[in-house]
Structure formats: C-alpha cells, structure tokens
Amino acid sequence: MSRMLDVADSRGASKHGWLYSRHTFSFSGYYNPERMGFGLLRVINDDIVQSSAGFATHPHRNMEIISIPLAGSLRHQDSMGNKQIIEAGEIQVISAGTGITHSEYNNSEHEEVNFLQIWVMPKTLNIIPQYDRIKINERKIDNHFQLIIAPMGTIGTMNSVGINQDAFFSFARIDAGQLINYEKYNENNGVYFFIISGKVSIGSQHLNKRDGIGITDEDRLSIGACEQSEVLCIEVPMK
Template identity: 45%
Template sequence: MIEKYSANERGYADHGWLQTYHSFSFASYYDPSRMGFGALRVINDDTIAPGKGFGTHPHQNMEIITIPLSGALAHKDSMGNASTIQAGEVQYMSAGSGVSHSEWNASTQEPVSLLQIWILPQRQGGSPKYDQKKFQWQSSDKPSLLISPDGREESIAIGQDAFFTMIPLSGKAEYRYECKKSGNASYIFAVDGEISVMEQSLQKRDAVEITDENQYTLIAKRPSQILIIEVPLEFEKTE
C-alpha cells in the first residue's frame, strides 16, 4: 500500500526568524490523522534566520536526528556538548530520561536549512546520548546509510529498529530499495528533485508512506536527493 502526501499539505508556521513545515502534528499544527507513522513521530523542515534559534528547552524519551541541508547549526546541551553541525553532517541526540539543549544558526549572514526528525525509542528512560558524524551524501553518487539500530556501514546507531538512507539519483537513474528489516515500513521524502515510485510522482518535499512492501524502485525524472526512513509500524516499548 502506498499513500502520497504533497509538500503543500504539511502544516506551516512563520515565526519571522523561523519558517517551519510540519509533516506530522507539531506545536500549533494539529491533525489527528497525522500523528506519526509507526516509530516516526516528527519531520520538521526548518529555515532559521541568521543569528537566530531555539533557546534552552527540554526533551525526554525521544531519538532526535538533525540533518542540515545548507548552512550551519550551533548546538549546546546539558551533557556538556557544544558543537556546530554543517551541511553534510548528521547529529543524533537520544533524550533518554531527560536532556536540555539549545540550537541556533551559527551564521550571522546566511540562513540555515535543516530537517529535524524525531523517532520514538524502543526503551524508555536511560542516560541521554549524543553523536555527530560527517557523511558524503551531498557530494556522492552512492547511497549513504545515515542511521541504523546497530551502527552498520559507519552509520549512527540509535535506540530503535530504524534506518535512514540518503539516495542521490542522477537524471533518469533507477534505484531498487529493499527494506533492511522484515516488517518495517518506509517513509520516502523527496529532499530535492523529482522521482516516481510505485506509480506515484514525487517532487521536492513531497512524501509517500509505503506499507506491506519490502522492495520498490525509485525512478528519477531529474537529478534528485531522496531520504528513505524505514521504521517499525508497531513495537514494544520497554523501561
């Protein structure tokens, strides 16, 4: 089964310093039919003005992945981490039993564009964790596994049976994707470009949810950057 969600169907808020699109219910955007997709709870597509950002705020029991698309994001947290995340890097923070952090545009000249994605963890509580890693997905012509449950292929390990794969496609290229864990479902997000999958056409920031299909083919209509988020639809939470 495949279900398409166009970019213009997302929630949107303009805070002046922040323009944000919500694929699922978040903050003032609420749609009871869009509360998540299995373990995938949030995809926020943010653009933050130069020198602006989010003040210190708490999180609990959430796996938070930040992917800058352009620019640089500064980060500081209660674990003692202070870093700058550049486009091409991926940041992971497991909130565990509780963590506080702030994040802001590291530039006073250019905006920063990013995706922030929240995944529900298998295990509640525990100590918070942090990781940050540079990938080559912006300059490579090969898929990059960014996130996995076990850190395979030099990916970042998180506390859920989830996999994030960034797939660059040249014009007219095809890519056959096979789910890495049986029973997982796929959320396909067109970061850029235009593709078709299972007879659905996706343009920039469109998405599809695929269930009950372990394999499918992405067909590029022009150069594209595609993020596949593979997650369990159901899972048992443990303390």
C-alpha cells in the same frame, strides 16, 4: 493503509518571525488527525531559521532527535557537554533518554539555515542520554542508498551512527534517468521516503521536492529520478 502520500504544499506551516517551519505531521499549533506520524516516526519539520536566531535551551526526554542541515549550519549545545557546529552534509543524532536540555542556533550572522528536525519514538525508555554525529560520504550516496543511521549495537560501520530504535535512515543522490532499489532491513517495518530535492517516481507515484510517501506493503522498492534528486529514506517499526 499500505501507502500514505504527503504532498509538500499540504504540510502544516508556522511562522514566528525568526522561524518558518513546514510540518509533515501534526506538531505544536498544527493538528491534523490524519497526520499523526508514520509508525514510530513522529515528526518531520522543515525549518528555516533567520541569521543568529534559534531555539533557546529547552528540554527533551525519551525521544530520538535527528537534525539534518540542508543549507547553512547549526550551533548546538547540550547538557551532556557537547558544543558542535553542524553543517550541511552532516547529521546529528540525540537519544534524549532520561532527559537532556539543548539549544540550536543558526551559526551565521548573515544567512538563513534550513534544516530537517526529525523525531522517532524510542525503543527503550529512560536510557542514558547519548549524542553522535556523522558526515555523509558524498561518494557513497551517488545512485545508491547509503545507510547513515542504524539501531544501536547492530551494525558496526564507520558510515552510520546508532539510534535507540529498530530504525534505519538511508540517503541517496540519484542522477536523472537512473533507477535504484531500496530493500528493507526488517520486513515488519514501513518505509517513509522524503524528497529533499528533485523529482522522482516510486512505482506509479510521482513525487516532487519536499513530498513524502510512506509505504508498508512492499519489501523492495525502485526509485527512478526524473532529474538529479536527493532522497532520504526512513525505515521504522509501525508499532
């Protein structure tokens, strides 16, 4: 399949009182054999957590876990000794490797937190667990895809953090009427665009807030905004 469209309203959903989650791909109680991921991109969960609630300490191993707050802030603690408050505009990356435990709570006693939880299969199994975070440079994402996550040890830049996979995450804020380009870092990868907000067109395909589309047959893509939009681009190996 050269293109895979995931419309926001068709995503899976789960409600647990303190948590409301929409699942782009099969996860937990939501199973769709046609939505098992995109290449090595396994999970995109759009989570809303009520005030002071959250995910109690639980384990992970051999998974790349990316957390992106969209509104509010997360209180993170893990077995590596990290205790952090992650706010909207920041991104957290955990390479679980041989195994970690961690917890994620809404840091507010009064407001919800909305964040994306993204999982990518690792390139190398059983590495020493690693943790990193980055603050998005607001000036560099205007009408431009800014690289924010790149393969470990391949790109030395203050503007990106490393991931244990040949994957590249980029972020753009596109003004209404603007057209920008994305060119793949690796011609063998596929590209998954997730529309955080706004309305965009990618070729002849129109996408709205929280829609996603995976593309494998083009190395250079043009993204036009019908209104101011925020777009997350996830470039991953397909196998």
